Amino acid sequence: MKKSLAIILCGLLLLLSACGAGSKETAGEKKEKVVKIGISQLIEHPSLDAAREGFIKALKDAGYEEGKNLKIDYQNAQGDMNTNMPIAQKLVADKNDLILAIATPSAQAVVNSTKTIPVLFTAITDPVGAQLVKSLEQPGGNVTGTSDTHPEAIKNTIAAIKKFIPDAKKVGIIYNSGEPNSVVNVKNAKEALKASGLEAVETTISASSEVKQAADSLVGRVDVFYIPKDNTVVSALESVITVANAHKIPTFVGEGDSVKRGTFASYGFDYHDLGYTTGKMAVEILKGKKPSEIPVGFPENLQLMINKKAAEQEGITLTDEMLKDAKIVGE
Structure with missing residues (x-):
């Protein structure tokens, strides 16, 4: 009897041991790679x-x-x-x-x-x-x-300058010439401005701390600001907005998030x-x-964005024509 009981206990111990080993293996298999x-x-x-x-x-x-x-x-x-x-x-x-x-x-x-x-x-x-x-x-x-870079974004934004501010002649551009992306954007903007009969007036910076001074330097020399997709300038965008509001200079930008922050308009995404x-x-x-x-991807949806509050602060009178197809942001 004692021998039979010993055999049964040994069998149970072996079974439990096997189950335990199986559980560890299963847990290991389920562990997900980070x-x-x-x-x-x-x-x-x-x-x-x-x-x-x-x-x-x-x-x-x-x-x-x-x-x-x-x-x-x-x-x-x-x-x-x-x-x-x-x-x-x-x-x-x-x-x-x-x-x-x-x-x-x-x-x-x-x-x-x-x-x-x-x-x-x-x-x-x-x-x-x-x-x-x-x-x-x-x-x-x-x-x-x-x-x-949506292929139509810069062209459409420059066309909006001509359409919304018909008396504009000179457009001030602030950018960091050390950013390759900015150099390309400014080149494309200047081509679009020339095609629209507008003159580009450039000023370059190398740090965000220089943006306010650059904007001030354009006051009295330009009718409109155009801020391209420049990481250095956009990081200090409020400096441009302060100058634009103080001197009633309409401000167009290269991307929609800057419109949300207080500039007037852009074709963005x-x-x-x-x-x-x-x-x-x-x-x-x-x-x-x-x-x-995997081919390089691009923005799919391009939308005219307008900030009504910025329009008021920059001295722009909004019309039904301006607002017809626009997405209103920044409110």
């Missing part, structure tokens, strides 16, 4: 921040969530061009599974730092001209992403949507697709 994503952003301002937030939202909607199966290392250069390369090198050395670069200088630094880690970019004016990809349709290598599109690309890559197989 994806590491590095983000390099040139500077803080609403458009770039919105793009980053849209990117993270797309990841979350696809099941990648911070604190669970996703770890994000967010680095911001705070507008210092010399900081972009150390940030890129850190994100590469940390062996992230994927790196997102926001704005052209950040993207150039990351792309020059790795040929193996998948790289996505967003808020880029000219991906080919910046030598980030070989072509928009076939990026090649380990890089792809989204551009914020939502940077959150652009970032979300980039995030969907990230999901494809994390699931096995190569960046070279």
Whole structure:
């Protein structure tokens, strides 16, 4: 009897041991890998921040969530061009599974730092001209992403200057000549201004602290301000708005978020949507697709945006014609 009981107990112990081993194996199999994503952003301002937030939202909607199966290392250069390369090198050395670069200088630094880690970019004016990809349709290598250059955006915004401010002759442009994206945007704006019979008056800056002085220098010399998609200027946009309001200078801009902040008008789009599109690309890559197989994306919806309060402060009389197809923002 005792022998039989001993045999039964041994059998139970072996069964429990086997079950325990099976449970550990199952738990190990269910443990999900934590994806590491590095983000390099040139500077803080609403458009770039919105793009980053849209990117993270797309990841979350696809099941990648911070604190669970996703770890994000967010680095911001705070507008210092010399900081972009150390940030890129850190994100590469940390062996992230994927790196997102926001704005052209950040993207150039990351792309020059790795040929193996998948790289996505967003808020880029000219991906080919910046030598980030070989072509928009076939990026090649380990890089792809989204551009914020809708082919009609600048042309439509300049046409709006001519239409809404018919007496305007000279248009003041403030930009950082050290930002490759700004140089391209200003070139395109000057071509559109010339075609519309308007004269461009340029002033350049190298830091956000210089923006107010640059805006002041244009007072009395121009009829309208045009602020392109320049990260340095947009980061200090309130300096331009202060001058524009004080001297009743209509202010047109290169993207919609700046209209929300207090400038008059732009043909723009939502940077959150652009970032979300980039995030969907990230999901494809994390699931096995190569960046070279994903064409560069662009904003899909271009919309005239008008800020009524800014119009009043800048001395602009709104008409039904102006508002007919406009999205009213900033209220």
